[in-house]
């Protein structure tokens with residue numbers, strides 16, 4: 001039985017209607033409860049945790065449910081839909097490839113794979129010279145770990161097997177990626193720590209106030225790690241658990257350190273790559289080029305495809321068939337991702353992210369101001385930002401307030417994913433790169449009004 005829309009809106013939620021947002025039912029919508037509870041009954045709890053909205057379709061910077069509600073998307077799913085939802089170029093590419101009759105090709109050569117690899121090459125800086133297409137970000141990270149360890153064995157023997165990564169880092173949920181991750185709660189299931197994976201403080205200037213490279217060297221010393229035993233160092237260019245980019249001087253010192261000790265420098269750009277930060281790559285801000293780069297998310301346009309980018313020597317360590325997997329370079333994923341990257345280029349979306357970066361930054365600072373001591377730290381670069389909710393005057397996470405912020409934003413038509421990061425305290429703001437200034441300002445105004453009443 002249909003209930004009148006006005007009866008479904010709780011007293012404290014006003015109906016919303018603008019070009020980008022429309023909320024005309026209670027949230028969660030009563031009609032959606034059947035889907036929500038059936039999923040809850042059939043899936044592991046791990047698939048839960050996001051706002052209780054049934055995603056049905058999207059167009060540009062908006063995403064809609066099947067019940068008449070529409071959200072301004074500040075999530076890009078999870079930093080994936082850089083050209084927005086329902087982009088005609090991506091739909092056309094997927095339809096064309098499917099209609100052509102090829103939706104799987106294993107590693108047999110295809111013309112679409114060549115087109116995709118060539119497109120990625122056109123984004124690269126030397127000495128990055130080769131592209132391996134895989135399926136997920138974690139798979140790309142695993143491949144980087146394997147290459148660094150293999151290179152270590154060759155350059156320094158069995159002792160050169162330590163991979164250094166950073167506190168609070170997230171690299172994916174497969175075992176190597178979790179060993180490399182710096183979030184203890186995510187790897188407690190492994191029981192033991194592994195001496196070949198070592199984390200050092202990330203120079204975020206917040207929880208780690210000394211951002212000098214001395215901290216890196218001191219941390220290794222304290223762990224008893226001989227620098228020449230390090231096979232590689234891997235970091236996110238900005239930490240995905242918030243949006244803190246490596247300081248330039250630190251990144252350059254790290255590059256020099258890796259060269260001195262024959263360690264592979266790996267940057268995980270699964271979030272940062274292909275325009276999110278307002279430049280082609282996050283490392284384009286830092287004056288360094290890593291030896292290996294893991295990419296996924298924003299490169300993909302929405303289909304499961306990822307990439308490892310690397311130097312000639314590293315990428316050729318393995319022989320035919322030794323780094324591939326079943327869905328490497330799936331033709332439909334290649335077609336979609338190619339359309340995505342071409343659209344980013346043709347519609348100048350990297351430039352758009354750079355142009356709107358100050359608007360995002362200013363909006364976030366304003367949100368922090370009105371939140372009166374509830375937000376301990378604001379970070380942003382390009383079109384990714386994070387508000388870290390903390391106990392006043394400390395770095396202690398305040399996850400309850402962060403969750404409330406997300407809940408109210410979604411009730412008012414701004415789509416955010418659940419808080420992430422240290423203690424679940426960070427609210428991430430990362431709209432599609434094609435967002436216009438008007439939409440960005442509208443969403444930020446909504447968040448500011450909420451922050452003022454938390």
Ligand SMILES: Cc1ncc(COP(=O)(O)O)c(C=O)c1O
Pocket residue numbers: 136137138139141170171172173236240268269270271296297
């Ligand atoms: C920085 C970073 N690396 C790796 C991954 C893992 O990517 P995927 O979920 O595609 O395996 C993620 C996913 O959130 C990420 O943010």
